[in-house]
Amino acid sequence: MKLEIDNIELSYADKKILAGIYFKNEIGKITGVLGRNGCGKSSLLKIIFGSLQPKYKLLRLDEKPVLKAFYKTGLVSYLPQHQLLPDNLKIEDAFFLSTVSWSDFIKIFPKFENYKKSKPKEVSGGELRVIETYLTLKTEAKFVLLDEPFSHIAPLYIEKIMDIINFEKSRKGIIITDHLYEHVINLCDDLYLLKNGHTKIVTTRQDLVNEHYLVS
Numbered sequence: 001m002k003l004e005i006d007n008i009e010l011s012y013a014d015k016k017i018l019a020g021i022y023f024k025n026e027i028g029k030i031t032g033v034l035g036r037n038g039c040g041k042s043s044l045l046k047i048i049f050g051s052l053q054p055k056y057k058l059l060r061l062d063e064k065p066v067l068k069a070f071y072k073t074g075l076v077s078y079l080p081q082h083q084l085l086p087d088n089l090k091i092e093d094a095f096f097l098s099t100v101s102w103s104d105f106i107k108i109f110p111k112f113e114n115y116k117k118s119k120p121k122e123v124s125g126g127e128l129r130v131i132e133t134y135l136t137l138k139t140e141a142k143f144v145l146l147d148e149p150f151s152h153i154a155p156l157y158i159e160k161i162m163d164i165i166n167f168e169k170s171r172k173g174i175i176i177t178d179h180l181y182e183h184v185i186n187l188c189d190d191l192y193l194l195k196n197g198h199t200k201i202v203t204t205r206q207d208l209v210n211e212h213y214l215v216s
Contacts, residue, residue: 010054019197035194077141126152
C-alpha cells in the first residue's frame with residue numbers, strides 16, 4: 001500500500017510554510033523528513049494525519065484519493081511532539097485501550113514494570129515518551145507518523161525504539177522526523193529534506209552538506 005500527498009500549500013498569516021510539496025511513503029519502508037526548526041516538518045505530519053487543514057492538499061492511497069481526514073480511516077497512528085496520553089489515564093489503561101500487550105512491552109523495557117498503575121504525570125518525560133512511542137508503533141494502523149520520537153529519551157532506550165521501528169516496518173509504512181538526524185539517517189529507506197517550503201529527496205550525506213543542512 002502506497003501513501004502519497006501532493007500539492008500541499010500552507011501559510012500562517014502572510015508567511016508561506018509549505019508550497020506545492022510532494023511526499024510519499026509505503027508499507028515496508030521508513031521515510032524520514034529532515035529540516036531546520038520551524039521549516040514545517042510537524043505541520044506536514046499533521047496535514048497527513050488530518051488534524052491540520054492546509055489551503056490545498058491531495059492525499060492518495062494506491063493512486064486513489066482519500067476524501068476524508070486520514071485519521072478517520074483507522075489506517076494511521078500519530079505521535080505528536082506534545083504529550084499524547086491524558087494526565088488522568090493510567091498507563092495500564094492506555095495499553096488496554098490501544099489493544100497493545102503490556103507484558104510484551106515489559107519484556108523489552110523491564111525497568112518500566114513499576115509504572116503499570118501510574119499516570120503520565122508520575123512518569124518522567126523521557127520515559128513517558130518511550131511508552132507513547134511504543135503504543136503508537138504497536139497499533140494496528142498501516143501507517144505510523146512519528147514526530148520527534150527520540151526527544152529526551154536515554155540512548156539505551158533510543159536503540160531499543162530503533163529496533164522496534166525496524167521490526168514494525170515489515171507490516172507498516174513509517175514516517176519519522178527528529179532533530180537527532182543521525183538516527184533518522186540510519187533508520188530510513190527514503191529521506192526528504194524540507195527547506196524553504198519544498199521537499200527534496202536526499203540520497204547521500206553530501207546532498208545534506210550541499211543543502212547546508214550538515215557541515216562538511
